[in-house]
Amino acid sequence: DTGVSQDPRHKITKRGQNVTFRCDPISEHNRLYWYRQTLGQGPEFLTYFQNEAQLEKSRLLSDRFSAERPKGSFSTLEIQRTEQGDSAMYLCASSLEAQGYTEAFFGQGTRLTVV
């Protein structure tokens, strides 16, 4: 396993269009997280899944954003009617929550530019 994989790495879209990103976590990891990082800032938590259940959503996740993790494996993050303010790096991370704590591993991110 080569780690957390995100696709695409870069996406340029016109304002108003819908976009979808994919994240493939490390195979045995049961937790999956989405973060957003704007230029010059640290990542901000968006949402996380335990297996297929979405357990927490940030207030940053407006109605235009939806995330899914069918079957508890890969996850998708969709942004509808994109706005210029959605331009950011979208990071996915995964971890194994068993006994005790394990750190999360991050993917390389999807950089979204809305023009």
Add this chain to the structure above:
Amino acid sequence: AQKVTQAQTEISVVEKEDVTLDCVYETRDTTYYLFWYKQPPSGELVFLIRRNSFDEQNEISGRYSWNFQKSTSSFNFTITASQVVDSAVYFCALSEAGYQKVTFGTGTKLQVIP
């Protein structure tokens, strides 16, 4: 509410110098975790260390060392004998009792000049 402050926006050092990156945090929880991550130009976040709130022992890993002081709510990171490959943005982060939601600082950009 959790908060992480990294007051140093950018630091430049000459190769082989030591450098300390500062991190101050705020939390109301007594159980929490602190982290440092490295973000090279490629974009991915690379985990460096995790420390739980009950373990104040300082840690050394090669050229890296961390100083955790609950009394001052600080978790500083020192790189000894810096190298050009250390150039990156470094993030300090905090999570309360687990990893459900991690709060990151704004990062410190370190440039090591050859």
